[in-house]
Amino acid sequence: RRQSTAVAYLEMARGRSNLHIIAEAPVLSLEIKGRRVECVRYRKDKQTHEARGQEVVLSAGVYRTPQILMLSGIGPTAALERLAIPVVHPLEGIGANYQDHAVVAMTFEGRTDFREDWVVPRFRLIVKSNSSLPCGNLHINMRPPTEVQGIKRMLPVTAHLLEQRNRGHVSLASADPDELPIIEANMLEHPDDLAAMRSALQFIHDLVQHESMWAYYGPIIQPGPKDDWATFARSTYTSYHHGVGTCMMGPATNPMAVVDQRLRVHGMDNLWVADASTMPTVTHANTNLTAIMIGERASDFIKAAD
Incomplete structure (x- = not known):
């Protein structure tokens, strides 16, 4: 069971x-000196504090990890x-190489007597x-019915x-750590990705139109009859x-690589990154287990480096 x-x-x-946990x-x-992180600056109760240690592990995720590094002067x-x-x-690859899984929904009319147990939880093709x-x-995920007053x-x-x-x-977006970073997803920009998604929509359409599904699914609501699916x-x-990839793993010879095969930031002695931002390519599955x-x-x- 997932936990x-x-x-x-x-x-x-x-x-x-x-272990000392400082929440919120x-x-x-x-703070960087030479090849070492001297301290981590953080805010608690509106006051700025410093935490010091021999090793620093950054695990703030695909968006915040590159943001913290760039705010620290590590980056393009x-x-x-x-x-x-x-x-x-300087590390040119920080913030680059972002990838994610694009999701597009087709919506159909549902029977008024549709029961929740007709949809198998977490079922997917x-x-x-x-x-x-x-x-x-x-x-391809079959979703439970949605109801909005006044709409079918x-x-x-x-x-x-x-x-x-x-x-x-x-x-x-700025040098202010409280300002959210700019995310340019660029999903479905490549012609092959767009063609793959369009084929998925065609698959869904054909699946729902099959006579075995007539008892459950009605006419299509969205996209409309005049909409181009792409x-x-x-x-x-x-x-x-x-999301993955914004501090990708790779050899030092790759100018866009941020961490080495042991997750240490290139050119740094005591700084590691341990989250999905290090993944060079997005997995063909949920990234949760890979991140763990x-x-x-x-x-x-x-521990081996000690």
């Missing part, structure tokens, strides 16, 4: 004498100079947009594209919340 890491890991460790304390930046030179942030360690692919690149009962079916050929970007997908897609594995491996690497 939160707060339950599976943190609850068991709360009583350890070498956003990290502002890292031109982007930092534009915001008058002193460059202490795994589909190939092209038979030549080595594995499925799409999830709606039954959505969602298509989830499990790959992204082009790349997005996460960048700083345009509809591009204008309505959302995220599967599986990254945390497990990070602990092994850091």
Whole structure:
């Protein structure tokens, strides 16, 4: 059974004498001297504090990890100079290589007597947009009915594209750590990705139109009869919340790599990143388990480095 890491890991460790948890304390930046992080600056109760230690592990996620690094002067030179942030360690790949799973929904009329137990919880189909692919690149999810007063009962079916050929970007909006970063997802920009999503919508349409589904699904509501499906997908897609890649792993010879194969930031002695931002490409599945594995491996690497 899937569990939160707060339950599976943190609850068991709360009583350890070498663990001190400071809650509701956003990290502002890292203080860098040479190849080492000297301290972590954070805010607690409207006051700025510093935490010091031999090793620093940044695990703030695909959006906040690159933001914290850039606010600390680690990142693309031109982007930092534009915001008058002193460059202490140039790494061009920070914030680049962003990927996620695009999600597009088709909505159909549903029967008024539709029962919730007709939809199997978490049921999904795994589909190939092209038979030549080595594995499925799409999830098709049958969703429970949605009701809005004054509107017919709606039954959505969602298509989830499990790959992204082009790349997005996460960048700083300003040097203010309280301002959210700019996320340029760029999903469904590549023609192959758009074609794959369009094929998924066609699959859903054909599936629901099959006579075995007539007892459950009525006419299509969205997209409309005059809508181009590719345009509809591009204008309505959302995220599967599986963002990765903004501090990607790779060899030092790759100018866009941020961490090495042991999750240590290139050019730094005591700074590691342990979250989904290190994944070079998005998985063909939920990223949760992979992110947990990254945390497990990070602990092994850091202990081995001591």
